[in-house]
Amino acid sequence: MKDYMNIAYTTIRDKILNRELLAGQKLREDYLVEMLDMSRTPIRRALAELEHDGLIEIVPNKYSRVAKYSDSYITDIGIVRVGLDIMSVKLAIFNGSNAEYTVLDTLCNNQEEAIGKSDDNKRHEIDYMFHTEIARLSKNQILIDMQNSLYLKVRHIMSYHDVDRPDKYQSVNMHRKIVSAMYARDEEKAVEYVKEHLLNFYGLKGNTAFYDSFF
Numbered sequence: 001m002k003d004y005m006n007i008a009y010t011t012i013r014d015k016i017l018n019r020e021l022l023a024g025q026k027l028r029e030d031y032l033v034e035m036l037d038m039s040r041t042p043i044r045r046a047l048a049e050l051e052h053d054g055l056i057e058i059v060p061n062k063y064s065r066v067a068k069y070s071d072s073y074i075t076d077i078g079i080v081r082v083g084l085d086i087m088s089v090k091l092a093i094f095n096g097s098n099a100e101y102t103v104l105d106t107l108c109n110n111q112e113e114a115i116g117k118s119d120d121n122k123r124h125e126i127d128y129m130f131h132t133e134i135a136r137l138s139k140n141q142i143l144i145d146m147q148n149s150l151y152l153k154v155r156h157i158m159s160y161h162d163v164d165r166p167d168k169y170q171s172v173n174m175h176r177k178i179v180s181a182m183y184a185r186d187e188e189k190a191v192e193y194v195k196e197h198l199l200n201f202y203g204l205k206g207n208t209a210f211y212d213s214f215f
Contacts, residue, residue, distance in 0.1 A: 004038050008046035011036060016055050016066055017155050019120050023068040027056065054153045067156065074157055077150065078202025084147055085131055085198060089190045091138030093182055100137055105181045107133060111172045123168070124158040130175050162201070171197070 002181040012032070015021045032043050047064050050056045058064045071076075107130045128151055135147040162171075174197040181190035199205050 004042035005045040005049075008036050008038065009034075009049055012046060012050060013053075013055060013152070016050075017124075017152075017159055019159050023156075024061050025066045027064040027066065030134060040093075055156055067181050069153075069157065074161075075202060075204065077153060077157065078198065078204055080155070081131075081150065081202070082195060082198045082204070084143065084150075085134070085194045087140075088131070088135040088138045088143060088147065089182065089194055090187055091140055091180065092134050093185055093187050093190060095139045096182070098183055101182055103133055104130060104175070104182070107212070108148050108172050108175050108179065111175070112138050112169070115168045120162075121159075124155055124162065125160075127158065127171055127175075128154055134178075154181065171201075175184065187214040 012021070012027070022029065029040055029043065032047075033040060036043060047056060047058060051058050051064070055067055056064050057067050063158045107126055111123055111126040111130070114120075114126055132144070132147050132151065138144070152204070173192060177193045178190055178197070181187075181193060
């Protein structure tokens with residue numbers, strides 16, 4: 001028997017990340033029932049899971065809507081991500097081997113392939129996989145879990161703030177710099193590249209003195 005809740009969850013999630021369902025758009029149950037061709041019960045369970053993941057907001061007894069993050073909320077996520085990624089790369093240099101780093105090279109190659117195919121959704125997926133892989137190489141399960149918990153929120157942010165980037169190779173080029181520093185066991189350079197990469201994306205460069213001292 002089909003797991004209708006998982007089908008509903010995956011379909012709605014992917015439509016949000018592909019911008020087929022837009023930030024702030026209302027998702028009324030009758031619309032979802034027609035779109036998914038299933039009963040309300042699995043749809044409601046899927047919506048509850050998506051709310052937990054931060055992709056939708058539920059207005060009780062009225063409707064759901066695709067989450068629309070405020071600038072301050074995006075900034076807060078950015079600050080947390082910078083801290084997590086710096087810790088990840090430091091621990092990955094300490095605990096990881098050069099042989100284990102080769103998966104990062106593969107992800108960079110796959111990201112470039114997605115750029116060549118103009119597949120923004122795949123590019124965004126691989127982009128964040130790169131960062132979660134560094135967390136995995138840290139071999140710190142708490143850190144891995146924290147990175148994974150942000151995955152869908154970051155993907156949602158990227159679908160709006162990265163899709164129109166003029167230089168689609170900018171991110172993967174920074175990834176390659178980070179990997180190069182990791183191979184060289186140059187923690188200082190690796191941290192510098194992580195900060196340059198993420199502070200720029202989240203627009204946190206306006207107060208560099210604060211972020212430099214904090215991280």
